[in-house]
Amino acid sequence: MRYSLRDLAGVIRSKNAGPYELTFDVMFRDDESFRLVTTNNVINPEMISALYSIKKSDIIDIVFFPNARAVKVTVVRPLPSGALGERDVYGAQQHGPLADYTFEL
Numbered sequence: 001m002r003y004s005l006r007d008l009a010g011v012i013r014s015k016n017a018g019p020y021e022l023t024f025d026v027m028f029r030d031d032e033s034f035r036l037v038t039t040n041n042v043i044n045p046e047m048i049s050a051l052y053s054i055k056k057s058d059i060i061d062i063v064f065f066p067n068a069r070a071v072k073v074t075v076v077r078p079l080p081s082g083a084l085g086e087r088d089v090y091g092a093q094q095h096g097p098l099a100d101y102t103f104e105l
Contacts, residue, residue, distance in 0.1 A: 004102045005042075005099055008033035014094035017074050019081040021060060022091045024073040024098055034069040041072050052098040054078070 005012060010029045018024040026043065028034040037043060045056045049052040065072070079086040088094060 001035070001055075002102060002104050004100075006059040006099045006101075008037065009099075013097050014091050014098075016081055020077055022075050022077050022094055024095055025073045026073075026098060028069040029088075031069060034066065036105070037071070038064055038066075043066045043073065043096055047101070048075065050103060052094075089102055 006025060008028055009026050011025065012025040014022055014024050026037075028037065043062060045059050045062065048054070048059050049063070050055045052075065054075060060074040060076065061072075063069075063072045075088075075092070081091065082089050
């Protein structure tokens with residue numbers, strides 16, 4: 001069966017985690033959706049690395065919060081917030097690839 005994070009999650013967002021890091025939050029609609037993603041290891045370093053074209057070593061952490069049905073991913077920003085050439089000072093427009101991510105189980 002084909003799934004989309006957009007359909008399983010109630011909230012998918014990105015934001016600054018300081019000037020040198022971005023954090024992504026995925027909050028699932030229900031326990032079943034959270035379990036589906038976590039049990040099948042859908043959100044993992046390989047997936048994040050591929051989605052954002054970053055090295056796995058630039059992934060700082062992937063943390064699962066079962067009580068909140070949420071996943072937090074923190075990565076090194078490609079450019080510091082506000083640096084010359086950086087286009088999203090607040091890091092609020094970086095969640096698109098996660099929202100569009102689809103997978104089959």
